[in-house]
Amino acid sequence: GENVEQHPSTLSVQEGDSAVIKCTYSDSASNYFPWYKQELGKRPQLIIDIRSNVGEKKDQRIAVTLNKTAKHFSLHITETQPEDSAVYFCAASTGWSSGDKLTFGTGTRLAVRP
Amino acid sequence: EAGVAQSPRYKIIEKRQSVAFWCNPISGHATLYWYQQILGQGPKLLIQFQNNGVVDDSQLPKDRFSAERLKGVDSTLKIQPAKLEDSAVYLCASSLIFGLLSYNEQFFGPGTRLTVL
Numbered sequence: 001g002e003n004v005e006q007h008p009s010t011l012s013v014q015e016g017d018s019a020v021i022k023c024t025y026s027d028s029a030s031n032y033f034p035w036y037k038q039e040l041g042k043r044p045q046l047i048i049d050i051r052s053n054v055g056e057k058k059d060q061r062i063a064v065t066l067n068k069t070a071k072h073f074s075l076h077i078t079e080t081q082p083e084d085s086a087v088y089f090c091a092a093s094t095g096w097s098s099g100d101k102l103t104f105g106t107g108t109r110l111a112v113r114p
Numbered sequence: 115e116a117g118v119a120q121s122p123r124y125k126i127i128e129k130r131q132s133v134a135f136w137c138n139p140i141s142g143h144a145t146l147y148w149y150q151q152i153l154g155q156g157p158k159l160l161i162q163f164q165n166n167g168v169v170d171d172s173q174l175p176k177d178r179f180s181a182e183r184l185k186g187v188d189s190t191l192k193i194q195p196a197k198l199e200d201s202a203v204y205l206c207a208s209s210l211i212f213g214l215l216s217y218n219e220q221f222f223g224p225g226t227r228l229t230v231l
Contacts, residue, residue: 006156034219043118043205043222044157089156100145100209100218101170104156 002027004092006105013080014113021108023090024072030092033066033073034102039086047088048075080112116140118223120206126229132194135226139187139208145169147220148181148191149205157205163189164211193228201230 003026013019025033034049050057050064050073057064061080066073077084087109091102119138127133139146145164149157160179162169165186174181178197183189193200203225209218 004156036222043224045222046219049219091156100220101159101162102157102220104158106156107154 002030002092002094002103004090004103004105006090006108008108009106010109010111012111012113015080015082017080019075019077019080019084019110019112021075021088021090021110022072023074023092023105024070025092025103026071027092027094028068028071029094030071031095032093032100033064034091034093035062035064035075036089036091036104037086038089038107044089077110080110082112082114085110085112118206118208118221120204120223120226122226123224124227124229126231127196128231129198130195132192133196133228134190134192135204135206135228137189137191137206137223139189139206140221142210143208143221144186144211145209145218146183146189147207147209148189149207151203151205151225153202160191196228196230198230201228203227 006023031052036044037047038044050066061078063076087107089107090105093102121136147162148160151157160174161171161181163183166183181191205225206223207220209220
């Protein structure tokens with residue numbers, strides 16, 4: 001089955017700096033890659049996603065890049081703010097063939113220092 | 115739009131006891147997922163329903179865990195008997211339906227934090 005690895009496990013940045021979180025996946029059939037943000041004690045919420053026919057997607061201060069050949073994808077957050085502090089999870093799915101099942105990474109705890 | 119509802123929010127039990135969690139998905143969502151999230155890890159899928167049928171339960175420990183989705187709306191997840199290693203947050207998620215056309219976003223509930231002593 002699919003295996004998703006995520007690095008780093010913790011990340012501390014100064015407010016205003018950029019943060020990058022990287023994930024690799026094992027199943028070449030994976031075609032959908034969402035990123036979830038989970039604040040302490042709250043539910044995971046989708047912040048951005050990318051499909052395998054796209055190499056990059058941007059939404060204001062966050063962007064995701066995908067390298068299908070290398071089977072890795074990354075989350076980029078620019079101009080970080082204290083409210084970006086949370087745990088971020090990447091995930092991968094092979095889509096309808098697996099019932100849209102998501103396999104999650106182990107998470108990255110991001111701390112933004114004011 | 116109302117979100118995914120779960121209850122209880124917290125539960126503390128002793129090992130070998132039984133416990134049940136309830137989930138009410140977003141209205142109109144055909145697909146329902148139960149995840150287990152152990153502290154410091156990402157959510158792991160336990161079982162997936164499409165309406166009232168099971169799509170995937172390959173990672174459900176069937177000797178102690180069971181789940182049902184009668185009438186294709188609400189769902190319950192039960193653990194009997196509980197073990198120490200079952201301590202985790204149990205998340206319910208729902209999506210419109212899975213199919214060929216596109217991937218549908220999964221919306222998560224607030225979770226139930228289970229502590230087994």
